[in-house]
Structures are given as structure tokens and as C-alpha cells.
Amino acid sequence: MKNDATSPIISLGEFKDGVQRYPLTGIKVLIVGAGIGGLLAALECYRKGHSVLVLERAPSLSTVGDVFATHPPGFSTLKYYPALLRDYQAGSHDTQISFYTRQGQFVAASEPEWRDTACEREAGGRIGVTIPRPAHAAMLMGQIERLGIPVLFGRRVVRYTEDRQAGIAAAHTDGGECFDADVIIAADGIHSAAHDLLKKGSYPPYQPTNSYAARAGFPRELLAPGPQLQSILPKPGERDVTRVYCSKDVHLFLDATQTYVSFCYVYKDTPKPSQNTCQLSENTRHKYEHPMALTPAELLAIMTKDPDWDPAILELVSQAPREIMQWSLNFRNPHRQWTSPGGHVVMIGDAAHTFLPTSGNGAVQASEDAVSIAECLRQGGRENIAWSTRVHNTLRYERVSTIQRTGFVNQDILDSVDQVSQHPDAVILKIGSWMWGHLPEKYAADNYRDALAALRSGVPFENTNLPPGYKFREWTMEEEQERQSKGIVSDLRSNGDWTA
Structure with a gap:
């Protein structure tokens, strides 16, 4: 019987909590980081028959x-x-996305492009467009606990090592512990120490974009009632709300349900002296991993530098019951090597590729990574771990790099909302079925052998997880920012068929 991702699972695997496991592979996987990519990688690696241990630097789940x-x-x-x-079906928010000017003028609204498609049904049915980060983490952790996958908190990994001859890798914590495995999936963010395994100068340093994201989420019941604020929140019986407020260099994303409210305010500012681009060492890396806490009054002082904000939005921010966490949006230019020299450490999620919030894709691509690497390891087996991580890298890089670039293109669209209000459809951020219709597990299963053969023979592999007719090219943040500063319209979506 053909043993791929779409074939019936043979009966040797364990069945637990409704989850059918593939036969054991003997591959020992260590996952560092309990974020979106790391937790899903743990589940997928377990399901594919690998042995899994997760390390997380925080003392508990966020x-x-x-x-x-x-x-x-x-x-x-x-x-x-x-x-x-x-x-997921109960906890995600099934919203229509509406676009507004900063002043609160309605511009356009759209339903998800994939709604009621065969792709949506294949992926498990109708699921909302947005989901709260804390709820999502709790859902994944709940499934991990039901399956008995071990997770160790309070383990900050500061160094990775690799023994190519022995075919193992190790993660070393700041507490002096060492954890080894056949393969390590580094899902520990943009400042991952896994970069230190690469040849010095072979990967780009992270650098500030001079943009910031101030985020908050809280139960709706903590807001004081009032007609002004209630005008932007769903009324009893109404569906969930996602609003995007747009202006030049300023965007605010509002998500609201009957029980939960969150917002993310993204803005540009002059860089602070402490934000100089740097290559972090294991001794300094942890100092740059935490956000700044803002009070509602402090955020309002930043927001009102731009006049005429919708009063309802200002009222919402003023009532935020918790500190608002502001992150510097840092970016690392796309780089092709996500694996260690020996192939026994592989980076996923932000450790491999960073996204701007305007791409709307960071979480999705981390999830695609998790699904892809688990299947590639299963396809190759224990004797081909190093090749399998490289195949995963090959299958993912061009797709991810292209989607990363959409964050800058979407910035252009949202920045120009005042100009496009006479043509409202222009502001709707359509992505195309090549993006939302992708099935990463099937793609890895269907293309593993051909990609492996290409790598072994040294010939290019042609990916098909891109827009039809698209010709991939490398790009940098600096090029995109220079284009934006000159007011040049991006040609990204003229390369291939982005409507398909």
C-alpha cells in the first residue's frame, strides 16, 4: 500500500483521544519553543510517529x-x-472584515475568499478568520496534554550544538541542562540561537523596521457600556467584528465578539538609539525579547499625534483594562538556509522567517512549517533526517519569501485608503487560492522524492506552491522600503496569476 499523507493509515499506530498515530519512526524530535509553530509541530510530529519533547523558555503558557x-x-x-x-470551531471568530478610514468612514467589507469552498471542507470545515492568541495556545496545549506529549517550561535555550558524525544535535539551556535529539526543531523566534550554527555572515541580521505594534486583548465585560463605544462592537445576535482602520503609516486592527475584544495598533516612528541593528550573542539575546508595557494614556498620546481619530476607537483604547504590550517590529531579510550545516537542526516560524502584521500570514506560515517538517521527517525516515530537513527547506523557502513580501505591498494598500475610498474594492486584501488553497501535508508528501532527487543531484527544484506562472526572485526589506519612499507601485502581483 502506498504510504503517503493521503493514504489510509496502517493499523500499527496508537489511537488516543480520537487521534490516529502513524507507525513509530524511531526519530527523536526536540522542539524548542511553545508558540504557534512549536506546539503544532509537537502535535504533527507525534501524529507522524516521532518521539517528541518540547522546551519552552517561559515559566508557563502565555x-x-x-x-x-x-x-x-x-x-x-x-x-x-x-x-x-x-x-477551534467554537473559539475562532467568524467575522466579516471591514475597512475604515482613521476618522471612522466605512470604505469596504469582504468575506473570506475560501468560504464554502472545497478547500475549506478538505481542511476540516468552517473555521473563523481570527482567533485569540491565548485561547489558541490553550487549545493546542490541551491537545498536547491529552496525548501525553511532555513539555518542560522554564528552559531557555542559549546554544545549539551538532555532532554530524553521530547524527545528533543538542540544545543547551541557561541553567546548564543539555537535551539531545536526532533532530531539533528551533521554533524559538527571531532571536533563536540556532542562527549561531550557520556560517558567520551567511544569514542577514535582524533589523528594526521603525514600526511598532501595540497589542491588547481582554474580556468585553470589562468595558464600561456607552453608546459611542458600543457602536463599534457587535450587538446581541450579530456576528463577530473585524475592523481595519487605515491611514498613512498607521493601521489599527479591531477584533470584537460578544465576549472578547482586542486591538493591534501599528505605527511608524523614528528609531530609538537602542534599536541599532545587531547580531545577538547567547549572552545578550534575551535582553531584546520582551515588549514595552504602555498604559492606555501613553498609547493615546501616540495615537493622537494623528488628528481626527474615530472617537469610538479612542474610547476603546482609554478603557483597556490591562497594560498594552508594544513590540518593535523587527525583520530579517529572507535567507535560504533554515537548517544547520549537518541538517539536524531546522528553524521554523519566526526563527526562519519574520512577517509584518500586514501580511496576515505569520501564524499561518508557522503552521505550514510545522505540518511540512513533520511529514518530511516521516517520508525520509530515521536514516535520512539531514536530507529531510533540507527537503522541507527547499519546499518552503520560495513560498514563504513571496508571502513575506506581501506585507510591504499590503502596507501600500492600507496607507492609501483615503485615496481609494472612491474605489472601495481596491482596499480589500485579496490573496488568491494559491495561498489559501495550499495543503502543506499533501504538498510535502507529493513532492518529497522529487525534491530529494534534485538536492542530491544539485539541480534546481521547481515549486508549484506559488501563483501560477510566477517567476521567483530574491528581494530585501531595504529594496521594498526604498520603493515605498519613492512612491513606486509594487510589481509583485503582476508576476504570475494572483487571482488563481
Whole structure:
């Protein structure tokens, strides 16, 4: 019987909490980071028959944050976890996305492009467009606990090592512990120490974009009632709300349900002296990983530098019951090597590729990574771990790099909302079925052998997880920012068919 991702699972695997496991592979996987990519990688590696241990630097699972956007590739394997799928369907927000000017003038609205498509049904059915970060983390952790996957908190990994001859890698913590495995999935963010394994100068340093994101999320019941504020929140019986307020260099994303409210305010500012681009060492890396806490009054002082904000939005921010966490939006230019020299450490999520919030894709691509690497390891088996991580890298890089660039293109669209208000459809951020219709598990299963053969023979592999007719090219943040400063319209979406 053909043993790929779409074939019936042979009967040797364990069945637990409704999850059918593949036969054991003997591959020992260590996952560093319990974020979106790391937790899903733990589930997928378990399901594919690998042995899994997760390390997380925080003392406990995070309970703060706003929401993130998702679409079918991000939840394409949830159908294999019945309880988790039910959690997603109940906990995600099924919204229509509406666009407004900063002053509160309605511009346009859109439904998800994938709604009621075969792709949505294949991915497990109707799931909301947004989901709160704390709820999402709790859902994944709940499934991990039900399956008995071990997670160790309070383990900050400061160094990775690799023994190519022995075919193992190790993660070393700041507490002096060492954890080894056949393969380490580094899902520990933009400042991951896994970069230190690469040849010095072979990967770009992270650098500030001079943009910031101030995020908050809280129960709606904590807001004082009032007609002004209630005008932007869903009334009893109404569906959930996602509003995007747009202006030059300023965007605010509001997500609201009957029980939960969150917002993310993104703005540009002059860089602070402490934000100089730097290559972090294991001794300094942790100092740059935490956000700044703002009071509502402090954020309002920043926002009102731009006049004429919708009063309802200002009222919402003023009532935020918790500190607002502001992150510097840092970016690392796309780089092709996500694996260590010996192939036994592989980076996923922000450790491999960073996204601007305007891409609406950071969480989805971390999820695609998780699904892809688990399947590639299964396809190759224990004897081909190093090749399997490289195949995963090959299958993912061009797609991810292209989607990263959309963050800058979407910035242009949102920045020009005042000019396009006479043509409202121009502001709707359509992405195309090549993006939302992708099935990362199937793609890895279908293309593993051909990609492996290409790598072994040294010939290019042609990916098909891109817009039809698209010709991939490298790009940098500096090029995009220079284009934006000159007012040049991006040609990205004229390369290939982005409507397909």
C-alpha cells in the first residue's frame, strides 16, 4: 500500500483521544519553543510517529495577546484531532472584515475568499478568520496534554550544538541542562540561537523596521457600556467584528465578539538609539525579547499625534483594562538556509522567517512549517533526517519569501485608503487560492522524492506552491522600503496569476 499523507493509515499506530498515530519512526524530535509553530509541530510530529519533547523558555503558557488571522493551510490538519477541531470551531471568530478610514468612514467589507469552498471542507470545515492568541495556545496545549506529549517550561535555550558524525544535535539551556535529539526543531523566534550554527555572515541580521505594534486583548465585560463605544462592537445576535482602520503609516486592527475584544495598533516612528541593528550573542539575546508595557494614556498620546481619530476607537483604547504590550517590529531579510550545516537542526516560524502584521500570514506560515517538517521527517525516515530537513527547506523557502513580501505591498494598500475610498474594492486584501488553497501535508508528501532527487543531484527544484506562472526572485526589506519612499507601485502581483 502506498504510504503517503493521503493514504489510509496502517493499523500499527496508537489511537488516543480520537487521534490516529502513524507507525513509530524511531526519530527523536526536540522542539524548542511553545508558540504557534512549536506546539503544532509537537502535535504533527507525534501524529507522524516521532518521539517528541518540547522546551519552552517561559515559566508557563502565555495568557496575554490579541488575535491573529488564519486561513485553511493554517488549520489543514485539525481534522485529524477531533477534540481540537471542535475547540477551534467554537473559539475562532467568524467575522466579516471591514475597512475604515482613521476618522471612522466605512470604505469596504469582504468575506473570506475560501468560504464554502472545497478547500475549506478538505481542511476540516468552517473555521473563523481570527482567533485569540491565548485561547489558541490553550487549545493546542490541551491537545498536547491529552496525548501525553511532555513539555518542560522554564528552559531557555542559549546554544545549539551538532555532532554530524553521530547524527545528533543538542540544545543547551541557561541553567546548564543539555537535551539531545536526532533532530531539533528551533521554533524559538527571531532571536533563536540556532542562527549561531550557520556560517558567520551567511544569514542577514535582524533589523528594526521603525514600526511598532501595540497589542491588547481582554474580556468585553470589562468595558464600561456607552453608546459611542458600543457602536463599534457587535450587538446581541450579530456576528463577530473585524475592523481595519487605515491611514498613512498607521493601521489599527479591531477584533470584537460578544465576549472578547482586542486591538493591534501599528505605527511608524523614528528609531530609538537602542534599536541599532545587531547580531545577538547567547549572552545578550534575551535582553531584546520582551515588549514595552504602555498604559492606555501613553498609547493615546501616540495615537493622537494623528488628528481626527474615530472617537469610538479612542474610547476603546482609554478603557483597556490591562497594560498594552508594544513590540518593535523587527525583520530579517529572507535567507535560504533554515537548517544547520549537518541538517539536524531546522528553524521554523519566526526563527526562519519574520512577517509584518500586514501580511496576515505569520501564524499561518508557522503552521505550514510545522505540518511540512513533520511529514518530511516521516517520508525520509530515521536514516535520512539531514536530507529531510533540507527537503522541507527547499519546499518552503520560495513560498514563504513571496508571502513575506506581501506585507510591504499590503502596507501600500492600507496607507492609501483615503485615496481609494472612491474605489472601495481596491482596499480589500485579496490573496488568491494559491495561498489559501495550499495543503502543506499533501504538498510535502507529493513532492518529497522529487525534491530529494534534485538536492542530491544539485539541480534546481521547481515549486508549484506559488501563483501560477510566477517567476521567483530574491528581494530585501531595504529594496521594498526604498520603493515605498519613492512612491513606486509594487510589481509583485503582476508576476504570475494572483487571482488563481
